[in-house]
Amino acid sequence: MLLFKDQTIVPAQFSKYPRMRFMGNKYKLIPWINKTLESVDYQSVLDPFSGSGTVSYYLKTLGKDVTSSDFLNFPNVITCALVENDNVIISNKSINKLITNNGELNFAYLTYKDIFYTYDDLKFIDSFWGNLNYITNRFEKSIAITALIRACAKRQPRGTFTVSDPTKYNDGRRDLTISIKEHFIEQCHEVNNAIFKAAGKCESIRKDVFNHKQYYDLVYLDPPYIPKENDNCYMKRYHFLEGVSCYWKGQDIMESSKVKKIAKPFTPFSYKKTAVQTFDKLFSHFSKSKIALSYSSNSIPSIEILESLMLKYKDKVTIHSKEYRYNFGNHTKAKINNAEEFLLIGE
Numbered sequence: 001m002l003l004f005k006d007q008t009i010v011p012a013q014f015s016k017y018p019r020m021r022f023m024g025n026k027y028k029l030i031p032w033i034n035k036t037l038e039s040v041d042y043q044s045v046l047d048p049f050s051g052s053g054t055v056s057y058y059l060k061t062l063g064k065d066v067t068s069s070d071f072l073n074f075p076n077v078i079t080c081a082l083v084e085n086d087n088v089i090i091s092n093k094s095i096n097k098l099i100t101n102n103g104e105l106n107f108a109y110l111t112y113k114d115i116f117y118t119y120d121d122l123k124f125i126d127s128f129w130g131n132l133n134y135i136t137n138r139f140e141k142s143i144a145i146t147a148l149i150r151a152c153a154k155r156q157p158r159g160t161f162t163v164s165d166p167t168k169y170n171d172g173r174r175d176l177t178i179s180i181k182e183h184f185i186e187q188c189h190e191v192n193n194a195i196f197k198a199a200g201k202c203e204s205i206r207k208d209v210f211n212h213k214q215y216y217d218l219v220y221l222d223p224p225y226i227p228k229e230n231d232n233c234y235m236k237r238y239h240f241l242e243g244v245s246c247y248w249k250g251q252d253i254m255e256s257s258k259v260k261k262i263a264k265p266f267t268p269f270s271y272k273k274t275a276v277q278t279f280d281k282l283f284s285h286f287s288k289s290k291i292a293l294s295y296s297s298n299s300i301p302s303i304e305i306l307e308s309l310m311l312k313y314k315d316k317v318t319i320h321s322k323e324y325r326y327n328f329g330n331h332t333k334a335k336i337n338n339a340e341e342f343l344l345i346g347e
């Protein structure tokens with residue numbers, strides 16, 4: 001067991017989770033979520049907005065039967081490696097093969113030169129994808145791609161891809177000075193170190209939330225809320241990670257955008273016009289399951305609306321809250337907001 005600063009306890013395995021910068025990730029809130037969920041009885045659990053994968057990984061450490069999912073590809077690759085995968089690690093032989101320069105492909109270099117990274121970094125990404133067929137095991141492949149995703153995120157200032165100026169947020173951190181290849185080798189070992197055998201049955205699937213079956217003992221919901229300022233578009237911030245996770249195969253790149261973004265997939269959670277009815281549909285869809293909904297006070301819809309919507313489908317809704325500091329940032333401003341974090345439990 002692992003004791004956090006606030007005296008809450010989570011399984012020690014959780015300390016091995018390779019933390020990632022991802023908007024709205026719940027890493028720091030895990031001890032509080034852990035304590036809050038203690039009173040809920042469940043074995044099967046769905047995390048359909050998995051994002052960085054931190055909550056799914058934590059649920060796996062508890063021995064739950066975890067279904068981890070997101071509608072983007074890169075979160076799914078990460079949870080395939082870290083949540084569904086029980087015992088496969090990437091070998092040194094595979095790492096050496098993947099870092100060999102082969103000159104076969106050039107898409108990353110041709111598309112992103114003068115936008116992101118150096119010549120060597122982009123050629124490394126091209127070589128990696130040229131070499132990847134060498135790995136046939138699905139989990140070993142997912143570890144390799146996870147290490148590449150993490151390498152690209154670490155090498156990029158603030159881990160987001162909204163602007164192309166590498167000097168803008170360069171504070172000289174080591175992460176910004178070593179190459180993607182060096183990061184990749186480190187990240188293979190970091191991911192290997194986090195892999196463990198689940199006591200429950202875990203799976204990772206890529207799906208829209210409404211395409212999941214409707215019954216799990218518990219559904220943990222952490223959807224994108226509409227912030228009072230700024231926007232909640234994951235593709236705008238992380239399009240490069242989404243692209244690199246599948247070598248941009250089948251992706252619709254917006255040629256007119258300065259940073260060669262991928263077109264964002266529609267999600268009804270992102271628009272004021274559709275948000276309330278979408279939450280109603282969400283609670284209705286999972287009406288047979290217990291629901292734990294994460295919510296931050298800086299968002300739309302309001303907690304009162306969410307509570308009343310949940311009460312349409314649940315006998316009892318309990319609201320737990322915690323003070324929390326969020327870092328919000330975009331390319332014009334970055335600030336810290338004090339927010340109250342809520343967990344609404346509907347049973």
Ligand SMILES: C[S@@+](CC[C@H](N)C(=O)[O-])C[C@H]1O[C@@H](n2cnc3c(N)ncnc32)[C@H](O)[C@@H]1O
Nearest residue numbers: 024025026049050051052071208209222224267
């Ligand atoms: C707030 S983040 C989840 C953060 C996550 N709990 C963590 O700790 O990293 C919301 C996630 O919902 C995903 N998403 C948005 N709309 C979706 C939809 N309609 N179906 C499935 N996933 C969706 C986004 O890709 C994003 O990863």
